[in-house]
Amino acid sequence: MPSFLTDRSRNAAAFAVLGGAQVTLVAAIALLTVPLPAIQRQFGLDQGELALLTSAYGLSFGGLLLLGGGLAGRWGAREVFLGGTALLALASAAGGLAGDHAVLLAARFAQGAGAAMAAPAALALVTRLRPDAGERERALAVWGTLSVTGAVAGSLLSGLVAAVASWRWSFLLPAVAGVAVVAAGVVLLPPVPRTTARLDVPGALLATAGLVAIAYGLLEGATAVAVTGLLLTAGFVVLQARTTRPLLPLGLVAHRRRGAALLVVFVTAAASAAVTFLLSLYLQQGRGLSPISTSLAFLPFLLVVVMGPVSGRLLRRFGVRRVLVAGLVLAAVSMALLGDVATGGSVLAGLLVFPVASGLAFSGATVAALDGVPGEDAGAAGGLVNTAMEVGPTVGLAVLVALATARADHVAAGGVRAMTEGYGFALTAMVPVFLLAAATVAVAFAPTAVTRTHSLRTRSGR
16 A cells, blocks of 8 residues: 555545446446437347346346355455455456457446445455444435435436447446546555455355346336246245354344335335436436436436535434434335426426435435444455345336336326326325334334443443
8 A cells, every 4th residue: 555645545446446336336337328319229129128128137136145145255355345346347448449249248248247246345344444343324415315426326327328429338338437446545555454264155046047037027017027026035045044153144134224224225226226217217208308418407416416524413413213214204205206207397396306305315314224233244244235226126116117007007198297206106105114114213213221220320320
């Protein structure tokens, strides 16, 4: 590491590298959204091939995350992070230079595999860089907003790429960012002790196959595939309960507060994907906006960038429980505002409220999900958080699109009016979901009798 850097500045630079990688991993998903029609025309793809190309990154990313967390513990978080980021960069370059559809699809799957290695390893490194509890909480609060930041950055760049350059830059931009992250990471990132336990390969295969089957079944409407995925996932849970060194220690999920925090990540990520997807269609189909104008309409989402530091201060002052409940209630309000797309009058207000709400929710949930996790389980816990972050949009989007379609089919007017009402109905359906999540958090994070007694003794000086 450079000798002229102090420990504090070195850690800050290392955190910036990890944060830049996290933003890139998520932005790479959204970068392909707007240029899809150009790709479809060039390679002559049908709708099924285009849908698979769109979802390939998320399928491999979500399906391999738990394996990535296990590898981070077994091979070292620094090494797995650098290897995963390098794989992402190489796959992105291959996609940008692809001469046919098969290479493009393979590159998309490989991008997701690299991201699945890098994401949980990065989170494990963050906890290593911030051993002090207070500093770690502030860092995780910022980290919780980076995925939304990446999604916003990807959406904005997606429109710009479609307007001024070839679709190939949707792949080449993550390649350039990945190379920069690896170069800086080799210098700045500290080594992390490895575990000596054998990697649970059967568990990794079951988890990957189950998550990929569930995601693919929901995206493609293949019920049998989704059911098979559920059965494989159930088999994974049984195996984890019986093995001595599981890929996913079930205690991480069974913990009351951590389970509630993962639910918050899942629901908020699902809503973020639904808002971006449904409103992008509404603005282009219902309002007639161009791709670049549609991307610019999401500029209010940049508010989430400032929510990391703000959430950190609020968490220290009010605690995780109050911040999470406030964020979830605000998210419910934003869904009610966005659900009124038929009139269009409250869409801007909803776009302003939602990034504030999601920033509070993601920050508080990330802190809670990693609170008290032993060092040897940091990779697995990071994999869980990222799995909830990636599976949430897949499941949530499939359900909400089905709701929107069903509602549109029952609107007599048909056409754009039916489509708009369908989108509004789907977004409004998230209101009770967020309120239920807020109630779950309020109960799960309620102080126990032991906690209250300890607090009273501390205040009285006993």
